[in-house]
Amino acid sequence: MGLSKERKAVLEGLCKQFRRTLLDTLYSVQTGHPGGSLSATEIITTLYFEVMKVDPKNPYWEERDRFVLAKGHAAPMLYIALAEKGFFPKEELKTLRQLNSRLQGHPCALKTPGVELSTGPLGLGLSAALGMGLGARLQRKPFYTYVLLGDGEIQEGIVWEAAMAGAKYGVDNVVAILDKNGVQLDGTVDQIMPLGDVKGKWSSFGWNTFEVNGHKVEEIYDAIQEAHQVKGKPTLIIAHTVKGKGVSFMEGKHTWHGKPISKAEYEAAIQELEGGR
Amino acid sequence: MAGATGKAMRQVYGETLVELGKTNPHIVVFDADVATSTRTILFGEAFPERFFNVGIAEMNMAAMAAGISTTGLIPFVNTFACFMVLRCGDPIRSLIAYTKLNVKLAGTYAGLSDSYDGASHHSILDIAFMRALPNMLVICPADGAEVKAATEAAVQYKGPVYIRIHRNECPDIPENDSQPFVLGKGKLLRSGKDITLVATGYMVHRAMEAAQILEAQGVSARVVNIHTIKPLDTELLERCAKETGGIVVAEEHSIHGGLGGAAAEAVGRLYPVPIEFVGVRDTFAESGDYQALLEKYGLTSQHIVKAAEEVLKKKGGL
Numbered sequence: 001m002g003l004s005k006e007r008k009a010v011l012e013g014l015c016k017q018f019r020r021t022l023l024d025t026l027y028s029v030q031t032g033h034p035g036g037s038l039s040a041t042e043i044i045t046t047l048y049f050e051v052m053k054v055d056p057k058n059p060y061w062e063e064r065d066r067f068v069l070a071k072g073h074a075a076p077m078l079y080i081a082l083a084e085k086g087f088f089p090k091e092e093l094k095t096l097r098q099l100n101s102r103l104q105g106h107p108c109a110l111k112t113p114g115v116e117l118s119t120g121p122l123g124l125g126l127s128a129a130l131g132m133g134l135g136a137r138l139q140r141k142p143f144y145t146y147v148l149l150g151d152g153e154i155q156e157g158i159v160w161e162a163a164m165a166g167a168k169y170g171v172d173n174v175v176a177i178l179d180k181n182g183v184q185l186d187g188t189v190d191q192i193m194p195l196g197d198v199k200g201k202w203s204s205f206g207w208n209t210f211e212v213n214g215h216k217v218e219e220i221y222d223a224i225q226e227a228h229q230v231k232g233k234p235t236l237i238i239a240h241t242v243k244g245k246g247v248s249f250m251e252g253k254h255t256w257h258g259k260p261i262s263k264a265e266y267e268a269a270i271q272e273l274e275g276g277r
Numbered sequence: 278m279a280g281a282t283g284k285a286m287r288q289v290y291g292e293t294l295v296e297l298g299k300t301n302p303h304i305v306v307f308d309a310d311v312a313t314s315t316r317t318i319l320f321g322e323a324f325p326e327r328f329f330n331v332g333i334a335e336m337n338m339a340a341m342a343a344g345i346s347t348t349g350l351i352p353f354v355n356t357f358a359c360f361m362v363l364r365c366g367d368p369i370r371s372l373i374a375y376t377k378l379n380v381k382l383a384g385t386y387a388g389l390s391d392s393y394d395g396a397s398h399h400s401i402l403d404i405a406f407m408r409a410l411p412n413m414l415v416i417c418p419a420d421g422a423e424v425k426a427a428t429e430a431a432v433q434y435k436g437p438v439y440i441r442i443h444r445n446e447c448p449d450i451p452e453n454d455s456q457p458f459v460l461g462k463g464k465l466l467r468s469g470k471d472i473t474l475v476a477t478g479y480m481v482h483r484a485m486e487a488a489q490i491l492e493a494q495g496v497s498a499r500v501v502n503i504h505t506i507k508p509l510d511t512e513l514l515e516r517c518a519k520e521t522g523g524i525v526v527a528e529e530h531s532i533h534g535g536l537g538g539a540a541a542e543a544v545g546r547l548y549p550v551p552i553e554f555v556g557v558r559d560t561f562a563e564s565g566d567y568q569a570l571l572e573k574y575g576l577t578s579q580h581i582v583k584a585a586e587e588v589l590k591k592k593g594g595l
Contacts, residue, residue, distance in 0.1 A: 062349070109347075109376045116347065121371045127337045128372060131344025131352075138305070138327065139348065161337035169329070 003218040007050060011217040014049055015041050018080045019246045020273050025076055025093050027266040032097060032105070035256040037077035039181040039214070039241040040148060044074075046220045047146055048081045056086035059113045065143050066132050068117045070125025071150035071179060072106040073258065079103050079112070087114035123156030125149065126176060130166050130234075133174035144228070145174045152184030155193050160205070166234040167206030175227045176207075176236045179214060181243035185257045202236045214239025246273060286443040287385045289421040291316025293428045294353060295323045301351070301432065302327075307342050308355045309335045315355040315385045335364035339382075343372035346379045351432060357391065358384030358400035358441060366406065373437045374410040381431045382407075382439045387417075388478065388529030389562055389570045390444035396561035400441075405534025407439040408507045414460065415507040417441040417528075417536075419481035420449050423504055426458035434460060443529075445567065447479050453502055463510040469499035472585050472592075473517035473524050477503050477536045480527040480555070480576065487527075487581035498585060506536050511543040518548040523588035527555035527581050529571075551591035553584035 003011075018041055026032040044067075048054070052065040069078050076096060083090040088102065095101035102111045106120030116132075119125050129147035136143050153159065166174065180198065182189050189195060202209050208230045212219040220239065227235035243257075244250030247269040261269070284292075298304050298320055305327045312318040312330055321328035331338045335356050342352035354365065361369075361384035373380045384403055391398045407415045416431070416438065418424040424442060431438040452466040466481070467488050476484035481502045488498040499521055503510060518524060524544060526537040537554040544552060555576065562574050571577055 066347075068344075117344070118372060118376045121367055124336075124340045124343075124368050124372055127340030127368070128344030128347075131341035131346070132348055133344075134329070134341070135345040135348025135350050138350065141348070145344075158334075158336045158340065161331075161334035162340075165331050165334070165337055165341065168331075 003050070003221045008218050011045055011049055014084070015045050015217070016273065018045060018077065018084070020270065021080050021093065022076055023247070023261065023266060023269050023273065025080070025096055027261045028094060029096050029098065030260040032076050033073040033258040034261065035183065035243040035250060035253070036071060036074045036150060036179070036181065038245045038247065038250065039243045040071070040074045040077055040179050041245065042215050042217050043148060043177055043179060043220055043239055044077050044081050046217045048085055050217070050221055051224050052146065053143070054085065054114070056114065059087060063141055063143050066116045066129070066145040068125045068129045068132070068145065068147040069107055069119055070147050071122065071153050072119030074148070075105065075107050078107060078115070082112070082114040085114065088112070122150065122153040123158040126159055126162040127165070129174050129176065130162055130169070130171050133171040134169060136173050143173070147174065147176045149176060149178050151178060151180045151182065151189050151195060152192070154178065154195065163202065163205040163207065170232045171234045172231050174234045175224060176234065178236060178238045179241050180238055181241040183243040183252060183254045183257070185254060187254050199238055206233055208233050208235040209238060210235065211238045211240065214241035215245055248272060284421055285446045286418065286421055286424045287314070287316045289424045290383060290385070290428060290442050291319040293425045294320045297429065297432055298324050298327065303349065303351045304353065304432065305329070305345060305350050306353045306355065307331060307338045309333055309338045309360070311356055315383070317353070317355045335360050336368060339365035339368040340372060342380050343368055343378050351379055351381065353381045353383055355383050355385065357398060358387040358403045359398055362400070362403045362406045370410055374412045377412045377436050379435050380437050382437070383442055384439065385442040386444040387441040388443065389574065390567060392567040392570050393564050395564040399562055401531045401557045402534065403441060404506055404528070404530050404536065405538070408539060412437055413507065414438040414505065415441070416505050417477040418504055419453055419478055419502050420447050422449060422454040423458060427504065430458060430460050441478065443479055448482050450482055450485060452485070453481065458504070461505045461508045461510060463513040464502040464504070465499070465513070466502055467498070467500040469497040470521055471497045472588055473499040473501055473521045474527065474581060474585065475501045475503055475514065475517070475524055475536070475540055476527040477506060478529050480529055483576070483578045484527050484581055486578035487585065490578060490582050491585055496585065496589065503536055506539055509539050509543055511547060514540055514543050515547040518544050518550045522550050523592045524550060524552045525555060525581055525584045525588055526552065527576070529576060530556050532556040532558055551588045553588050555580050555584050
């Protein structure tokens with residue numbers, strides 16, 4: 001167990017590349033959500049490039065691992081990872097959110113190869129992931145389902161309905177990851193609707209919980225490996241992250257939830273990312 | 278009101294699920310703490326490992342079903358029709374309809390059939406919601422035999438289906454049950470040349486009664502059962518408009534957005550003729566005996582006859 005130095009370096013390199021691609025993409029189309037994509041970069045990268053068994057040539061292979069982007073507004077980062085994997089050509093990223101594109105503003109499973117569930121309206125992803133886990137168990141298929149939630153998202157009531165159901169059915173082939181960046185559209189999570197003791201709440205609902213630094217690929221990787229060892233209950237990995245991570249003027253700012261990027265901002269951001277901060 | 282089967286539609290539904298479950302291992306059933314009422318309890322007893330009672334959490338139920346359908350299983354989602362629309366509405370739109378997931382939604386206690394529970398539990402806008410959803414099939418069976426046929430057809434069809442199920446026992450309609458059930462194809466139950474009575478669900482029985490009353494008045498009324506509200510059998514409706522020159526639509530639903538709306542959209546475009554609507558007239562109903570509610574809120578055979586007379590006046594035939 002544990003991530004080798006070489007793999008860690010590979011994943012970190014990919015994260016750097018993906019952040020750059022994200023800025024390029026969102027700047028060119030002048031729409032889309034940078035903040036929540038940047039906070040989820042290491043999580044999505046670790047899943048697709050170290051953990052999950054998927055086959056871009058056979059996207060509907062029955063035993064593939066599933067990923068549900070419950071916080072669907074981070075779609076750009078998901079698309080970047082899927083394109084790098086080879087689910088569709090990278091050039092297509094430039095069509096994000098444009099007419100006739102396969103890359104919708106929020107993920108659409110009918111249109112985009114590799115997208116497992118249409119998401120966007122917050123809160124539905126965890127429940128659906130539990131359904132996928134139960135489907136795997138009933139049919140004795142060995143795949144895991146990973147689901148990425150936003151911390152603003154868990155203000156939705158359905159998330160807590162799912163928390164109860166996950167524990168009742170002991171869905172141990174589902175690993176949920178919380179991108180706890182502390183910021184939502186209108187302000188900080190603490191300002192808008194404080195979540196209280198997140199770890200304590202999920203533990204008391206019957207979930208196994210871990211806490212990691214969500215920008216350290218080795219911590220994310222280790223927590224997922226440990227989650228695989230837990231039987232009889234689902235796992236929530238609380239990933240402490242920074243909204244807008246990697247672009248200092250976006251970090252922790254709710255105004256960067258979904259704002260177009262100006263030329264000056266784009267150039268400053270690229271300079272910072274190229275500087276390898 | 279007991280029909281020849283002596284069984285409530287929901288009971289037939291529950292028994293049909295068990296029959297289907299015996300031969301199709303892919304069928305799984307979800308309920309939200311009303312399994313005793315929806316009769317999915319029967320499936321739960323027969324196949325406990327394929328039955329999920331998720332508690333009073335309808336939205337989570339529909340989203341879980343969406344997820345499980347992506348693994349190749351065929352989930353049936355069950356709750357009262359009013360909750361199916363209003364509590365499960367988001368996952369039904371955002372996951373199930375949007376992605377054409379193979380999920381079957383059974384809304385029981387539809388229309389005013391949960392009469393004593395009051396307007397909070399009546400369901401008179403579910404057809405409007407469901408038929409506005411792209412990719413959604415909408416079926417409203419008229420009697421027990423048709424509930425069985427519709428449930429079987431829903432399994433054969435790959436994609437989202439809403440089945441609207443009445444709480445109570447409804448009279449069997451021999452003219453209906455002698456014909457094969459084909460998704461998207463209406464059934465001609467009684468021929469006639471002066472007017473067409475188009476009905477769905479329990480109101481089909483009422484339309485048959487109305488046709489008899491009209492016959493005694495010298496009016497030859499055709500009766501059509503539209504069990505599949507979406508996709509609508511527009512070909513049949515167009516033919517009825519041409520051949521009888523007037524239409525009455527009867528349904529246990531608001532007159533806004535249901536079968537009446539669907540039929541008017543089709544007839545208005547294909548072959549405009551006078552049309553009248555029998556349904557709940559933009560109001561909440563109330564608690565009470567089922568038949569008394571139908572009487573007070575305008576859903577009897579007499580109301581259909583009256584609507585037919587209006588149409589006949591407009592077409593100059595009376």
